[in-house]
Amino acid sequence: MINGSSPEPEYIVETAGLKRYFHLGGSEVRALDGVDLRVARGEFVSIVGASGSGKSTLLNLLAGLDHPTSGSIQTTDGQLTTMSPGQLARYRAFEIGLIFQSFNLIAHQTALINVEMALLFLGVAKKERQRRSIEVLTRLGLGDRLHHRPDDLSGGEQQRVAVARALVKNPKLMLADEPTGNLDKDNSRAIIQVLAEWNQQGGTVILVTHNLDLARQHSQRLLQMDFGKMVSDSGTGGQQT
Ligand SMILES: Nc1ncnc2c1ncn2[C@@H]1O[C@H](COP(=O)(O)OP(=O)(O)OP(=O)(O)O)[C@@H](O)[C@H]1O
Ligand SMILES: [Mg+2]
Structure with a gap:
């Protein structure tokens, strides 16, 4: 900014x-x-790697669901490793959208x-919870499925409900672990x-997937893990080019 130097990139998460x-x-x-990873605001990062390479372990740590043996996880809300259980619960509820294979x-x-339940912890009033949930579900093509229970929905529809649940709170970081693992090609x-x-629209996504084609098509940055290490990174972690 001063003297024409570019501003520091704002990392949503930095390990x-x-x-x-x-x-x-x-x-x-x-x-x-020993993973050093920086994800800037607005990035869409895909992570690929063999089964057992550590992808879910990494996502669980970034979500504050697990504690590392060592190392740090800096977020815009502070250092995850030093947060109390209450602070971590708040972090997860407000800042993280999680989507799983199941x-x-x-x-x-x-x-x-x-979907509404995702907003319960955030203190959003009932009417507003309902309005926002209907809006997101409708946007995902489920406007005529609002009152169906999961058993009465197809796999693709169930996963769209799970995505709506993650999107409705407009999280800072979306973590998706094999969200298409149980779905056919179209879904x-x-x-x-x-x-x-x-x-x-500005959201930050970290997607773990085995679908290299979809990853290449939609993400700006592809990371590869092997034996618990990040072995390749097609991107630059938010540096401007
Ligand atoms: N709770 C646990 N206790 C012991 N070992 C574990 C635990 N969780 C994961 N592991 C081991 O850590 C390694 C990494 O597991 P992880 O689930 O992160 O792999 P992954 O890359 O997500 O694999 P997949 O593609 O099959 O989902 C594996 O060898 C796994 O067996
Ligand atoms: Mg996994």
Whole structure:
């Protein structure tokens, strides 16, 4: 800014030396083995890698669902590793949208209630919760499925409800772990398209996927993990080019 120098990129999340080791029956599994990752606001990052390479372990740490063995996770809300359980719960509720391979919907509640519940912890009033939830579900083509329960929806529709639940709070960071793993080609494309559109409006997405074609098509940056390490990064972590 001053003297023409470019402003510091604002990282939504920045890890340094991130490690997560598991100990099982006397052996050590280095699920994450020193990951330095910077994700800038507005990026769409895809992560690929063999089964067991540490992708879910990384996403769980970024979501504040797990604690690293060592290393740091800096977010715009502060250092995750030093947050109290209450602060972490708040971070997850307000800042993180999570989408998994298994849709994780509440079976006995309607699509609408499943989405509304994401706003419950945020202190949004009932009418506003309902209005925002209907708006997002309708945008995802589920306007005529609001009162269906998950069992009465197709797999693709269930995943769209899960995406709506993550989008409705407009999180700072969307973490999607194999969100298309249980879907056919058309439904997979539709889900990634929704994430891509949200990203085009400024949202930040980290997507774990085995679908290299979809990743290449929609994300600006492709990361590859192997044995707990980041072995390639097509992007620059927010540097302007
Ligand atoms: N709770 C745990 N206890 C012990 N080992 C674990 C635990 N969670 C993960 N691991 C191990 O850590 C490694 C990384 O697992 P992770 O789930 O992150 O892989 P992944 O890249 O997501 O694989 P996939 O593509 O199959 O989902 C694996 O070897 C796994 O067995
Ligand atoms: Mg996984």
